[in-house]
Amino acid sequence: MSVFLRGGIAGGFLLRSRHSSAVITKRRISSVGAVTGRNVNPTAAIEQRATWLPGLEPPPYLDGKLAGDYGFDPLGLGEDPKSLKWYVQAELVHSRFAMLGVAGILFTDLLRTTGISNLPVWYEAGATKFDFASTKTLIVVQFLLMGFAETKRYMDFVSPGSQAAEGSFFGLEEAFEGLEPGYPGGPLLNPLGLAKDIKNSHDWKLKEIKNGRLAMMAMLGFFVQASVTHTGPIDNLVEHLSNPWHKTIIQTFFTSAS
Numbered sequence: 001m002s003v004f005l006r007g008g009i010a011g012g013f014l015l016r017s018r019h020s021s022a023v024i025t026k027r028r029i030s031s032v033g034a035v036t037g038r039n040v041n042p043t044a045a046i047e048q049r050a051t052w053l054p055g056l057e058p059p060p061y062l063d064g065k066l067a068g069d070y071g072f073d074p075l076g077l078g079e080d081p082k083s084l085k086w087y088v089q090a091e092l093v094h095s096r097f098a099m100l101g102v103a104g105i106l107f108t109d110l111l112r113t114t115g116i117s118n119l120p121v122w123y124e125a126g127a128t129k130f131d132f133a134s135t136k137t138l139i140v141v142q143f144l145l146m147g148f149a150e151t152k153r154y155m156d157f158v159s160p161g162s163q164a165a166e167g168s169f170f171g172l173e174e175a176f177e178g179l180e181p182g183y184p185g186g187p188l189l190n191p192l193g194l195a196k197d198i199k200n201s202h203d204w205k206l207k208e209i210k211n212g213r214l215a216m217m218a219m220l221g222f223f224v225q226a227s228v229t230h231t232g233p234i235d236n237l238v239e240h241l242s243n244p245w246h247k248t249i250i251q252t253f254f255t256s257a258s
Contacts, residue, residue, distance in 0.1 A: 067205035095212020102215045109232040123226045
């Protein structure tokens with residue numbers, strides 16, 4: 001549900017930005033003033049912002065300051081400021097996992113379908129046995145590594161900046177150089193030096209959350225796709241392109257249901 005708190009999945013890539021919306025509205029108001037001969041105050045246009053449903057008044061706690069906030073919270077989950085802060089971080093982390101997952105699924109599926117590598121389809125990869133380690137060993141290692149990373153992330157959320165203190169990470173604190181909770185940096189996690197000034201990087205945050213929401217929708221599509229067609233996304237795409245008028249999602253659902 002954290003996705004919906006900051007504007008909904010669709011809000012990120014269907015609605016215009018606050019700036020462009022305000023400019024267009026201002027032009028319309030100026031045009032109305034020119035036609036009617038009345039003085040129209042354009043300040044009202046600047047105060048407006050894009051919402052998930054045009055004309056809808058967003059709740060007061062979603063004031064547009066958060067990246068990707070389009071005022072969508074029908075259940076009122078963000079009324080508590082502490083909960084809202086946590087939902088923001090939860091959506092951010094899920095977005096990043098989804099973007100990595102989508103990229104990984106498409107890349108490995110492309111290698112598989114082209115015959116470059118003999119890889120399993122993505123939803124069967126977890127059942128693959130490896131020679132270098134047993135499944136139990138891999139699970140234990142994953143729990144330890146992910147548990148450590150998530151614990152550090154939670155501690156930084158509870159006490160911002162605490163994980164950047166000297167000696168808190170084996171002397172590698174400067175290599176990660178946290179910018180603010182949820183936005184680590186340094187040469188390891190920000191090698192290109194993007195958004196070094198985190199306080200003035202709203203555009204970068206907005207781009208990330210938009211792509212993250214799109215990736216979460218893509219992952220949901222992959223899950224449904226695998227359940228219905230029992231093939232990978234590249235196979236589905238190739239099948240659709242081979243007969244685009246008869247190999248569609250509608251025919252697929254009807255065929256699987258019958």
